[in-house]
Amino acid sequence: MNKTINQKAWFFVIPVFILVAFNAVVPLMTVVNYSFQETFANNVFTWEGTRWFKQILRSERFHAALGRQFLFTGVILAIQIPLGIAIALTMPKKGIGVSFCLILMSMPLLIPWNVVGAMWNIFALPEIGFLGHLLNDMGFNYNFTQQIGDAWFTTILMDVWHWTSLVVLLSYAGLRSIQPAYYQAAEIDGASRWAVFRYIELPKMKKVLTIAILLRFMDSFMIYTEPFVLTGGGPGNATAFLSIDLVKMALGQFDLGPAAAMSLIYFFIVLLVCWVFYNLMMRNESQT
Amino acid sequence: MSLELKNVKKKVGQDTHIHRTDLTFEKNTINILLGSTLAGKTTLMQIMAGLDKPTSGEVWFNNKNVTGIAVQKRNVSMVYQEFINYPNFTVFDNIASPLKITKIKSDEIKKKVGQVAELLKLSGMLDKKPNELSGGQQQRTALARALIKDSGLILLDEPLANLDFKLREELREELPKLFENRECIVVYATTEPSDALLIGGNTATLMEGKVVEYGKTIDVYNKPKNLISAGVFSDPPINISDVKKSGDTFSLLKDSVKWNAKNVNLKDGKYKVGIRPHNITTYKEGNNSVEIKGKVLISELSGSESLIHFKNANLNWVSLSNGIHQMNVGQEAKLYMNVDEFMYFDQNNNLVKHV
Incomplete structure (x- = not known):
């Protein structure tokens, strides 16, 4: 067979190259550039090698932020994934209830992130907020702007409120794709409700759950806007997750070198976790 | 042993899915429900199995009224058009699954699975998972699950419809042999007149929720009671x-x-x-x-x-x-x-x- 050779095709790829270069490669390379140098006024740069990376990796501040980040993401996943599946299982399968539930579930996802933060800030304020006032009336000493535990509680509650819907919608889609015959076959076998969940629903939801966990991991690991508006990272540094800490360093202190190094380390952690997770899931996939 | 539908009717809301039906299937027979899509084949089968309750009328099995008795207590197996197996079980565990809730010992189960797998040519793939198998093998696994239980009633709801032509022919020829020497009533739903003729046994022609005629397959084909029955039993159309x-x-x-x-x-x-x-x-x-x-x-x-x-x-x-x-x-x-x-x-x- 004769292949026609036509180099004109490259013309059509050039716009994409330029676009990707400007929105991804150039900014990223700038960060790489900063991370190996010390920056002075008047665009004076001096080569620093891996100094900033070593500094960041040894810094207690970074360790603390990273620890907080993993704890937060872990708690978020541990709550949202089971809760999302549980809600999806109880949602109606037909009738007008379906649209109602789907709209209700989509609602939190449609709200801009800073609005969510502001909403929860007002909602949870101890004196005037509905939640804050209610909790104090009930006898709890609740003040998320002053107490670390309360700040975490409110941040987690906010994230659960905002994002569990995503897990619900994905799980629901997975559940709806199971043919009714599976449930009948299980009924004939005399399988218990738990067995139906464990051996039919969960395996059938595996793919969407993989997506859900990946999305929720990345999103919560990179969370910035909502806690920034809600707590501003406080009290103290209690809810200063990686991205909040990073912004403080880069724009608050204008330490561009260390901030650039931290950005890259941050980026590689996200990439590494996603890669490991994806490969684990796909390895299981080839076995099944 | 026999399966009887007495005055069975099924209504969903205002729609009548099954009109008044009387049917008797004798023991050790293969009975074909022949009719187009939406003729009521699946509904009728679900009523027979006990997966669905008739709006009125009774289902009798072995001279016992089993209307409304849950399917788990009925010793029934069913095979569907879709290949229904437990996705993360191996073929062995899938075939063994109906026996797991019984009190049969594990070496006994092993022996039985071996026999059924042999019968369905699955012996070499007992360690595989369903999605590693071809469509034909997946459906064989589902058939094996239905056969291992020694149920008195085996329902096959268009089991060959999702298979490609060659696999379909192959399995269709094996099917009647699988049920030879078994103490059971087999009900086989299909839209294909050629399936009915090849499998033989008895045929009930269905049209819009009504059983038009029931009799020996060859008689229904050669001497259809009326034009409707003749029409159902003809492809291309008469x-x-x-x-x-x-x-x-x-x-x-x-x-x-x-x-x-x-x-x-x-x-x-x-x-x-x-x-x-x-x-x-x-x-x-x-x-x-x-x-x-x-x-x-x-x-x-x-x-x-x-x-x-x-x-x-x-x-x-x-x-x-x-x-x-x-x-x-x-x-x-x-x-x-x-x-x-x-x-x-x-x-x-x-x-x-x-x-």
Whole structure:
């Protein structure tokens, strides 16, 4: 067979190259550039090698932020994934209830992130907020702007409120794709409700759950806007997750070198976790 | 052992899914539910299994009323059109799954799974998971799950519909053998008349939620009670036309096609004739054939058969000939009808003269 050779095709790829270069490669390379140098006024740069990376990796501040980040993401996943599946299982399968539930579930996802933060800030304020006032009336000493535990509680509650819907919608889609015959076959076998969940629903939801966990991991690991508006990272540094800490360093202190190094380390952690997770899931996939 | 449906009716809201039905399946029989999609085959099966309750009427099994008894307590197996297996179980565990809730010992289970796997040619793949198997093997696994239980009632709901042609033929031939020497009633739902003929046994023709006729498969095919039953049991669709008998001649109304009526013992008058597509051919067949002309509407070749749709006297006719007979659309075609194979119905669509 004769292949026609036509180099004109490259013309059509050039716009994409330029676009990707400007929105991804150039900014990223700038960060790489900063991370190996010390920056002075008047665009004076001096080569620093891996100094900033070593500094960041040894810094207690970074360790603390990273620890907080993993704890937060872990708690978020541990709550949202089971809760999302549980809600999806109880949602109606037909009738007008379906649209109602789907709209209700989509609602939190449609709200801009800073609005969510502001909403929860007002909602949870101890004196005037509905939640804050209610909790104090009930006898709890609740003040998320002053107490670390309360700040975490409110941040987690906010994230659960905002994002569990995503897990619900994905799980629901997975559940709806199971043919009714599976449930009948299980009924004939005399399988218990738990067995139906464990051996039919969960395996059938595996793919969407993989997506859900990946999305929720990345999103919560990179969370910035909502806690920034809600707590501003406080009290103290209690809810200063990686991205909040990073912004403080880069724009608050204008330490561009260390901030650039931290950005890259941050980026590689996200990439590494996603890669490991994806490969684990796909390895299981080839076995099944 | 027998399965009886007594006065069974099923309504969902305002819609009647199953009209009043009485059916009795005797022991050790294969019974085919033949009908198009939405004829009520699946609903009827679910009522038989106990997966669904009839709105009124009763289901009896082994002379016991089992209406409303949960399916788990009924010793029933079912195979579906979709290949239903537990996705993360191996083939072995899948086949063994119906026995797991029973008190059978594990080496006993192992032996039984071995036997059934042998029967269904799955011995080599007991360690695999369903999605590593071909469609045919997945359906074999589902069949094995149905067979391992020694159930008294095995329901097969279009089990071959999702298989490709070759696998389908292969499994279809094996199916009747699987149920030989088993103490059970098999119910097999299908849309394909050829499935029914190949499997044999008894057939119930279904139309819009009604059982039109039930009897031995070959009898239902050769002597259908009425035009509806004949229509259900014909693919491609049966040709139906008004005919007039006067003296020793039949004539197709509005047309000059005439044939000898000497062998047909019917009074003079108007009738309907049912002609199966394979009795209209491009070549003469049988001793009494009569010519029919028409304008070709569609001409299809499939494998070793030619399907020709043509128009005559404002009626669309379908003919099915062996061999390849290429015709052009719009062409005047000359075909031959085998008069000896005609079925005659009265004005109420009931059979009056069969082959």
